[in-house]
Amino acid sequence: FAKRTIDDSTWEDLEDALIGADFGPDLTEQIVDELRAKVDRYRTTDPKDLQRMLCETIEERLARLDPTLKLSERPAVVLVVGVNGVGKTTTIGKFARFLVNNGRTVVVGAADTFRAAAVEQLATWAERAGATVVRPQQAGQDPASVAFQTIELAKNQGIEMVLVDTAGRLQTKSGLMDELSKVRRVIEKQAPISEVLLVLDATTGQNGLAQAEAFIEHAGVTGLVLTKLDGSAKGGFVLAVQEKTGIPIKLIGQGEGIGDLTGFTPHVFAQQLVG
Amino acid sequence: MAAFASLSDRLTATFRNLRTKGKLTPADVDGTVREIRRALLDADVALEVVKQFTSTVRERALSDEVNKALNPAQQVVQIVNEELIAVLGGQQRRLEFAKQPPTVIMLAGLQGAGKTTLAGKLAKHLKKEGHTPLLVASDLQRPNAVTQLQVVGEQAGVPVWAPEPGNGVGDPVRVARDGVAEAKRKQFDTVIVDTAGRLGIDAELMKQASDIRKAVDPDEVLFVIDAMIGQDAVTTARAFQEGVDFTGVVLSKLDGDARGGAALSVASVTGRPIMFASTGENLDDFEPFYPDRMASRILDL
Ligand SMILES: Nc1nc2c(ncn2[C@@H]2O[C@H](COP(=O)(O)OP(=O)(O)OP(=O)(O)O)[C@@H](O)[C@H]2O)c(=O)[nH]1
Ligand SMILES: Nc1nc2c(ncn2[C@@H]2O[C@H](COP(=O)(O)OP(=O)(O)OP(=O)(O)O)[C@@H](O)[C@H]2O)c(=O)[nH]1
Ligand SMILES: [K+]
Ligand SMILES: [Mg+2]
Ligand SMILES: [Mg+2]
Numbered sequence: 001f002a003k004r005t006i007d008d009s010t011w012e013d014l015e016d017a018l019i020g021a022d023f024g025p026d027l028t029e030q031i032v033d034e035l036r037a038k039v040d041r042y043r044t045t046d047p048k049d050l051q052r053m054l055c056e057t058i059e060e061r062l063a064r065l066d067p068t069l070k071l072s073e074r075p076a077v078v079l080v081v082g083v084n085g086v087g088k089t090t091t092i093g094k095f096a097r098f099l100v101n102n103g104r105t106v107v108v109g110a111a112d113t114f115r116a117a118a119v120e121q122l123a124t125w126a127e128r129a130g131a132t133v134v135r136p137q138q139a140g141q142d143p144a145s146v147a148f149q150t151i152e153l154a155k156n157q158g159i160e161m162v163l164v165d166t167a168g169r170l171q172t173k174s175g176l177m178d179e180l181s182k183v184r185r186v187i188e189k190q191a192p193i194s195e196v197l198l199v200l201d202a203t204t205g206q207n208g209l210a211q212a213e214a215f216i217e218h219a220g221v222t223g224l225v226l227t228k229l230d231g232s233a234k235g236g237f238v239l240a241v242q243e244k245t246g247i248p249i250k251l252i253g254q255g256e257g258i259g260d261l262t263g264f265t266p267h268v269f270a271q272q273l274v275g
Numbered sequence: 276m277a278a279f280a281s282l283s284d285r286l287t288a289t290f291r292n293l294r295t296k297g298k299l300t301p302a303d304v305d306g307t308v309r310e311i312r313r314a315l316l317d318a319d320v321a322l323e324v325v326k327q328f329t330s331t332v333r334e335r336a337l338s339d340e341v342n343k344a345l346n347p348a349q350q351v352v353q354i355v356n357e358e359l360i361a362v363l364g365g366q367q368r369r370l371e372f373a374k375q376p377p378t379v380i381m382l383a384g385l386q387g388a389g390k391t392t393l394a395g396k397l398a399k400h401l402k403k404e405g406h407t408p409l410l411v412a413s414d415l416q417r418p419n420a421v422t423q424l425q426v427v428g429e430q431a432g433v434p435v436w437a438p439e440p441g442n443g444v445g446d447p448v449r450v451a452r453d454g455v456a457e458a459k460r461k462q463f464d465t466v467i468v469d470t471a472g473r474l475g476i477d478a479e480l481m482k483q484a485s486d487i488r489k490a491v492d493p494d495e496v497l498f499v500i501d502a503m504i505g506q507d508a509v510t511t512a513r514a515f516q517e518g519v520d521f522t523g524v525v526l527s528k529l530d531g532d533a534r535g536g537a538a539l540s541v542a543s544v545t546g547r548p549i550m551f552a553s554t555g556e557n558l559d560d561f562e563p564f565y566p567d568r569m570a571s572r573i574l575d576l
Contacts, residue, residue, distance in 0.1 A: 016322055022505040025316045084528060084556065085387025085501070115556070116426035117419045124418040124442060170531040203385065205319030205505020207533040228386065231474040233507035256386070
C-alpha cells in the first residue's frame, strides 16, 4: 500500500496478503471483488483508501455477530472443546483467573482423563487462578462422570462458575465426538450449559472450518476462542468460520501467561489482520 | 474436504473445451495452472511455494509431453503429482545414528505441535528396535510437561531423566547436558530431548533452543509440525531453521483430515527431509513418511 496509485500490482499484493493471512482462496476472491467494486464506486486511486476500505470490510463482517459471553446462569457452566493441542487447558486457566479477578468463585473440572498429565496441568492452572479443581477419582474415568461431579460440587457449594476441560480430539474421530455429545447430555441433565467454547489455534489453515462444523454438530458450540495470536500467524480462517457457521468469536488468547486472554474486538482484530 | 471437487475433476473440466484443438496454447495452460494453484491453496500450501511450484508445472505443461498426450488433463495431474513427490521426497532418509553412542535426538517446534507425544513414540520405537533410549525432560516451561513426559516414558517402558520439577523451575540447557552425561554413564545408546514449545518470533526462547542444541550436540534435530497448520508454516519453519536448525521434519496429527500442504511448504523452503508421520495419540501411531501418499493427499486424488 506504499504506492501512489492503485494498479494491478496493488491488487496482487492485496490478494497475496489475504491468502497469506489464511483467509482462504474463496473468501479472498470475494473480498477482492467487493473492494474492486468499492474502489470503482468511490473512484479512488489512492492505495491508502483501499487499505482503509479493506479494514472496514473485514471489521464489518466480523462485527455482525455478538461477541459477549452469556454467563448469567448460576452456576454458569462453560464446556471447552477442540482438537489436540490448540490451547483448551491453558485458556481455562486464564479464563478462571479472569473470573476470579472479577470476584467470581470458580471450579474447573478435569474431564480430560485421557491425555498424559492433563489433570495435573489443569490443577496447576487452577492453583494459579485461585479456582477449585475437581479431579477424576481414578485414571481413565469416564469424562462425563467427572463433568457431572464438577457441577454437583458447584451446586452444593454455591460456586458461581464451572469450567469443564475436555480431551483434545480430531473432528474426524466419530467415537470421540460421540463421547463429547455424551458429556454434554450428562451436564445438561443437571444444569443448562451457558457456553460451549470451541478453541481454534491461529496457526491453523483451511482445516479450521471442518473443525468448527464438526464440533458445532456434536457439542453445540456457542462461541469461538482464537489462541496463539501472539505468534506470526494471523488466523484469517476464523472469518470464514464465523460467516459459514454464525458462531461468534468470544475470546482471544495471546500468550502462555495467565493474563494473556482478552475479549474479542472486531476493530483491533481487523487491524492486526490487515496491518 | 468434500466441499472441493478433486483436482483431477477440475482439470478434466478445464480441458473439456480444449479437447478438439490440436496444440495447447499458453492461455489454455494458464487456466490449468489457476486450477492447480487453487487446489494447492485449499490444501494450505504456502503462497510463495505455490507460486514457485506452479511455474515449474507450467513449463512442463507447455511441453510436448502434454500436447501429445491422449488425455492432457490426466497428463497434467501426473506432472503435478511427480513434481510434488520430488519436492516431498527429495532426500528421503531414516534416523542417523552416532558412530560413538549415545545418539542424541532433540525435538523442537511450536506449542502443542506434538513433541512430547513424539518423544514417547520414538522411545517406544527405538526400544522395539533393540536400542536403549533415555528420555530427557527439558521442557521446564509448560505446566506439568515433566509429568507428561514421565507418564509417556512409563507407557513406552523407557526411563526419563527429570531432575527438575519444571513449571518455571530449573535450567533446561543444564538438564539436557546432564541428561546426555547420564546416558554416557549408564550406557544408554540413544537420548531423546523434549523441549518446550516456542514461537518462531520469540527470540529469547529460540536462543534457549539453540543453547540446548549447542549443549548436547545432537545427531538429529527433529522439527515437529502440525499437519493442520496454514500459511504460517513457512515463516515458522524458516524461523526454526535459522534459530536452531533442524536435520529433519516430523509431520504430526496426520490422522485427521487436514490436507497437509505444510508438508510441501516446509520441505520446499528448508530443503530438510520429512522423516516421520505422527498419526494418532497413542505411542504406536507413528510411521515413516511416504511422499507419494502425501502427494495424493494434498491433491485430494
Ligand atoms: N504462544 C501461545 N501458546 C499458547 C497459547 N495458548 C496455549 N498455548 C500453549 O500451547 C500448548 C498447548 O496448550 P494446552 O492448553 O495444553 O492445549 P490443549 O488444547 O489443552 O491440548 P490437549 O489437551 O492436549 O488437546 C501449551 O504449550 C500452551 O502453553 C497462546 O495463546 N499463545
Ligand atoms: N490426533 C493426534 N494427536 C496428537 C498427535 N501427536 C500429538 N497429539 C496430541 O496433541 C496434543 C499435544 O501434544 P504434545 O505432545 O503435548 O505436544 P507438544 O508439542 O509437546 O506441546 P507443548 O509441549 O505444549 O509445546 C496432545 O493432546 C497429544 O495427544 C497425532 O499425531 N495425532
Ligand atoms: K497446534
Ligand atoms: Mg488440554
Ligand atoms: Mg511438550
